[in-house]
Amino acid sequence: MHVGLCLLRLPPEVFWRLTPAEFSAMAGGMRPRSPEIRRDGLEALMRRFPD
Structure with missing residues (x-):
């Protein structure tokens, strides 16, 4: 309800229909999701950006 009424600012009659x-x-549920990072990818990022 928060997403529909507050974030999308839909009128209640539109939201409920x-x-x-x-x-x-x-x-945003129809957007393609970014691929999950695998362990080797995470380790490569950690080596590249050690901070």
Whole structure:
């Protein structure tokens, strides 16, 4: 509800009429996710940026 009413600033009547798929798309759920970093990638970053 916070995302719909506060962050997206949807009027309540619009918010309550959304389907779960519509709400997910509006809230960013349809964006491709960044790939997870594997351990070897993390270790490479730690060597490159030791601070």
